[in-house]
Amino acid sequence: MRDFSASSNKIFPNLAAKTTSHVLFCLHRPAFPLSIAVEHIVYYEGYSPPHQKERLLPDGGTDLVIDLTQEPKNVYDNEDFNRFTPFKKAWISGIRRAYITIDAGQNASMMVVRFRAGAAHGLFGFPLNELADTVVEMDAIAGAEFFRFREYLLEQPTPEAKFAALENWLLRRMRGEAGPHPVVGYALDRIQRDPHLLTVMDIQQKTGFSNKHFIHLFEKYVGVTPKTYLRIVKFQRVLTEIEQARKIHWNDIVYSCGYYDQAHFIKEFRHFSGLNPTTYLANKGEFLNYIPLK
Numbered sequence: 490m491r492d493f494s495a496s497s498n499k500i501f502p503n504l505a506a507k508t509t510s511h512v513l514f515c516l517h518r519p520a521f522p523l524s525i526a527v528e529h530i531v532y533y534e535g536y537s538p539p540h541q542k543e544r545l546l547p548d549g550g551t552d553l554v555i556d557l558t559q560e561p562k563n564v565y566d567n568e569d570f571n572r573f574t575p576f577k578k579a580w581i582s583g584i585r586r587a588y589i590t591i592d593a594g595q596n597a598s599m600m601v602v603r604f605r606a607g608a609a610h611g612l613f614g615f616p617l618n619e620l621a622d623t624v625v626e627m628d629a630i631a632g633a634e635f636f637r638f639r640e641y642l643l644e645q646p647t648p649e650a651k652f653a654a655l656e657n658w659l660l661r662r663m664r665g666e667a668g669p670h671p672v673v674g675y676a677l678d679r680i681q682r683d684p685h686l687l688t689v690m691d692i693q694q695k696t697g698f699s700n701k702h703f704i705h706l707f708e709k710y711v712g713v714t715p716k717t718y719l720r721i722v723k724f725q726r727v728l729t730e731i732e733q734a735r736k737i738h739w740n741d742i743v744y745s746c747g748y749y750d751q752a753h754f755i756k757e758f759r760h761f762s763g764l765n766p767t768t769y770l771a772n773k774g775e776f777l778n779y780i781p782l783k
Contacts, residue, residue, distance in 0.1 A: 511535045517652045523660055525668045526608035530655060532648045534598035540781040542570065543593045546728070547585040547761050548778045549721045551609045551617065551712065553602040553627075555579045555639060555655075564624055565590040567763070579627040579639055581613075583620025584712035586721075588763050590782065600642070600655060606677050606718075607669025607710040612662045617712035631662075672696045672703065673710045680715070684722040685747030689715045723747055724761045727754075728777055731770070739766065 515532040518524065534557070542565065556562060561575035567590050610617050613630060627635045638658050645651045668674060676692045692715065693703045707715045726746045731737060739751070748754040758766050762780070774781045 512537075513648070515648045515652075517648075519652075519656050519659075522663070523656055526605055526611055526663065527659060528603045528605050530603070530652055531601045532599075532651060536597045537595045538593045538781065540593050540783060541595075542590055542782040543774065544588050544763065544780040544782060545585075545591050546588050546724075546778040546780070547721050548725055549584060549606060549718060551584050551604045551620065552582045553579070553604070554582060555600040555602075555642065557598040557600065557643060558596070562592045562594065574624070576624055576626055578636060581620060581625050581627065581630060583623050583625070584617065584721075585622055586713060586717055587622070588761065593781070600651060602655070602659070605668075606681075607673045610710050611668065612659060616709040618708040621712045669710045670706055672698060673706055676703075676707060676715055677711070677718075680719050680722050684719055684726060685745065687719065689719060720757065721761070724757060727758065731773075732777060737770065 512535045513533060514536075517530045517532070519527050519530065556576075556578055559577075561577045563573040563575050566572035567588070570590070604612070607617075638654075642651055642654050645654050669677065675696065679687060679692050679695075690700075693700055696703055698706070704714055707713075707718070711718055713721075723746050727742055730742050730746065734742075739754075743751055743754045746754075748757065755765055758764070758769070762769055764772065764780070769780070772780055
């Protein structure tokens with residue numbers, strides 16, 4: 490479930506690989522028409538972080554995760570790590586409205602497909618709100634056919650061959666509707682460009698759709714309501730500004746990212762990360778949206 494997109498410029502260039510201490514990371518951006526639905530595909534092998542678990546923060550994404558090892562990976566109860574659900578071989582991780590706790594992975598090897606917002610519906614053919622805040626193994630979605638494909642994927646000798654095989658499988662599943670509904674696409678574009686300047690009503694009124702119809706479409710294609718998605722995008726803008734700032738000025742971040750005041754900002758930050766902003770700064774990891782848990 491690891492997403493390297495936010496820090497890919499620091500780690501590796503597009504369509505290239507980087508090997509460090511027996512760890513291989515590769516990022517691949519598919520060509521049209523798959524690029525309509527898929528932002529990128531990550532492949533990595535030999536990754537063994539020093540921590541055992543990590544907190545995964547909401548980032549507005551839906552991912553297909555293909556585990557290339559045999560060891561199950563766990564999603565933990567945030568309050569009680571003795572309670573967990575194991576997942577094997579491959580799963581879909583839906584859009585999240587709150588953080589989750591996952592295995593960091595030891596000697597991990599995975600392929601992760603990051604779908605563009607609103608686009609995964611065209612590949613899987615059911616409303617994305619059915620996946621919100623859930624992780625679902627692929628046998629429940631694609632049946633035994635996918636696991637036969639996974640075995641084929643394991644046989645491919647290079648990252649490039651694995652990317653090509655996975656692209657072909659995804660293309661076969663495209664149902665003609667590779668992108669989001671036009672109204673949803675318009676809303677996503679507005680939210681992603683100007684989250685600090687907008688309300689949901691601003692967008693809905695421009696669409697000409699009723700509020701109820703607009704929210705229904707957005708949930709179907711994105712997985713959450715437009716208001717929730719707007720909150721997630723604003724939170725992600727905060728994290729990006731933190732990463733880019735040489736010195737943190739919280740008041741500047743609060744208002745540039747569209748929060749009413751510091752109390753509102755801290756409440757939202759704690760909801761999405763489980764931490765207050767200064768504690769997050771002291772504990773954040775190398776990659777955006779991941780907090781190592783010692």
